[in-house]
Amino acid sequence: MSADDNLMIANVSRRRFLMGLAGGSALVLAARWDVALAGNEKAQFGAGAMPGGWVDDPNVFIHIDADGLVTIVNNRSEMGQGIRTSLVMVGADELGADWDQVRVEQAEGDHDKYGNQNTDGSRSMRHWYQPMRRAAAAARQMLEQAAANEWGVPVSEVQAGVHTIVHTPSGKELGFGELAAKARELDVPGRNALVLKRDDELRFVGKETGLINGELKSAYPKAIDGEDIVTGKAVYGADVPFEDLLYAVIARPPVYGATVGDFDDTEALKVPGVEKVLKVEGTGQPAGFSPLGGIAVVASNTWAAMEGRKALKIDWNLEPAGDNASYTSATYRESLEKAAQQPGKVVRQHGDLDTALENADKRVSATYYMPHMAQATMEPPVATVRIKDGKAEVWAPVQNPQATRDTVAGRLGLDAETVTVHVTLLGGGFGRKSKPDFAIEAASIAEAFKGRPVRLQWSREDDIHHAYYHAVSVDYLEAGLDNNGQATGWLHRTLSPSIGSLFAPDPKHKGEFELGMGFNTMPFSVPALRLENPHAPAHVRIGWFRSVYNLPHAWAIQSFAHEMAVAAGKDHRDYVLDLLGPDREIHNLTVGDGWNYGEDPDLYPIDIGRMRNVIERVTKEADWGKSTGKNRGLGLAFHHSFVSYTAIVFDVEVDDQGELTIHRADIAFDCGPQANPERIRSQLEGAIVMGIGIALQSEVTFEDGVAQQGNFDKYLIPRMPDAPKTLRVHLVDNPDEAMGGVGEPGLPPVAPALCNAIYAATGKRIRRLPVGDQLKA
């Protein structure tokens, strides 16, 4: 098949010509703002505010060949959230494509062409649903116009069927493939001329399919990568085939900021298969996305590289690491707990808290701890880079392909245009693969082997010893209750190292987006309140971990609200519904948050009515208030994050030996419109399981700056026996709201709901995560 057969659906040759001359993005951007747009696409918010913005040009996203094969470009990274299926399904639905004649093409990293590709922040569907609908609608209308021209009839008489255009009065049909060549001659309709399908015309979007709470209701459109995954054909980061591949691993400094002193590679070079040992330069602190530095061993296969690394002798220079080399988790925790007793930077306050606490009938206080965690994607970081003729190609499982392109180019001293980033499937992301450090490492090594591809493989120990850790946190809360148990005052101090420390001299305070993750956006209605953020320095690389700072904030706030209910002698659900106050919309600026997940606060206020609704729904579904018997109890928690609403109830039992059984988890979720409910369910099921690990098992600790866990024998994550015996997802149908995030908002309430259930079952209050063996004590 010639390139010409693979026709673009439409020919906006004028624009493409112009883009070629002008170098692209400025003109595309100029063309982007010509019509009234959905609210989350305005320049200052949502997709419009992201680097690269959004694109809805059908030429970029939709190709139809003469055989009718529809190719839809997916510009976001697939890491298990199902975006390659769901976003393509959105386009196919609007286009009218037969799902069996649709394939997906993964976009290379190029946000000038494809719009923002940073697959993070639970944004893919909420930012790309509308642009994809418009791109597909434009393509469909061009096919309709082409058919009308062909038949010499008004376009009002034709409409798309399934993979065909139909002349309604006569019943004549032409296939998409037959029309593609003609359609490409037409101009792309302006946005004002686009007519999106009505909900009742959609075949896939919003339809409940697949497995619903353990019961297979109906088949759902075949997952794009499903068959490749179950047959072992799916291509992840380490699976791209090459003829002359070199394999590398790196021995990195054991402490953040340390450097290579002397090293001896004599024994390493004797290992069969080892070809070369070389130094990889780090860039010191703050590391950002840059390599930590170290010694790379390059070999003819992965194992030889790993064996060679074992044989290296390296003296690490700890001096540049400064006090990171004395970072010890137990001591650090004590220091944060002490600091939590002192006032810190005030980030939100109203009323006279001190008087409220002094006059309180009862005071409740508690300190909560959440440790460092590693994302521990099942696929450890891996990247392949080939540098040839002044150009670099990268094959890697990255969440942020544009950042990968830019940083690899920066490292190599190349223009970004000469770097191509091929995004493979990601064997899990969870924020780890938002950082392209491993691709930069691979590029550094590949520089020594010009013309040959070099694959850098991280081991599991590399992954856990050198993660971008979820921030350790201490949260101190204190509340005053009146003689009815009603809250009169609320003090919350939150202490965590900031992700800001990764990119600039340590701010030691949380940044706006970190506080905005459920801290100053705390939804309770309390007459007097003060929220403080004392110092907390970073000693390791701190980075995004699924749900990020929502995790400690929800853990502390939702545990504490339960403690208040217990102190007040009230039912937990009734108490928190009362504490939420009347249904209302909270504008983020009124609570000191200028971030709001990047979204327009008018479209995305914190809606107490929606919060209340998911609480009522989940407690109803979980039969809240039922008699549970000895050693068994229900626990509730809820949270607003990534502009969606989640509430969870756990039903647990703890036997006399302290053995925990999770009988059931119920999760109610409101993300507004649901593009692909089936994948929303799978994300929420996964969040429950991952959250159980956060609650019960997962912790990375440090001694003198060195991570003490390196593999799944010590860094524990959930296994099948840890999953709830029954797991039920309750989706709230709320199509008239603005679309919210899905990948992350399920996670934050899991740990507090589970610990609240443990309290209900045992009377034992968990304030330090993970639970570990605390129930056995």
Add this chain to the structure above:
Amino acid sequence: MATLTINGERYELDVPDNMPLLWVIRDVVGLKGTKFGCGMSQCGACTVHLNGTAIRSCVTPVSAASGEITTIEAMADDPVGSKVQQAWLDLGVAQCGYCQGGQIMNATALLKRTPNPETGEIVDAMAGNLCRCGTYNRILAAIERASGKEGEA
């Protein structure tokens, strides 16, 4: 020099005796469906069958791999394996999918040994296979489906 039979094909390979089977399969033979997850038999992503039994290829020296080795690539031709794969697809088990080859290999070995396992037997048998996406409830349901027991998840 090692002589291996993988998915019915014979390979004469010049590799050290102590090289783990995983890396022989991936880097030398070039079959990429078998995954590296931990390198110490903790996660099960590298699960293959040796004479029908599920083993961890990451800790199995190639010298100990005498017999018929079967990888995920051959499961579509296996009557039990293909049934398991179909159940996985029917229930939309996979999220990122990285661990699922190993899960399917382990589940297939279980169903060959025990065609109608009790729920508890499945949970015990699958406890060595990690899934960071947390698809366990669907994995369990899919194994029950493949075993002919349409189950509660």
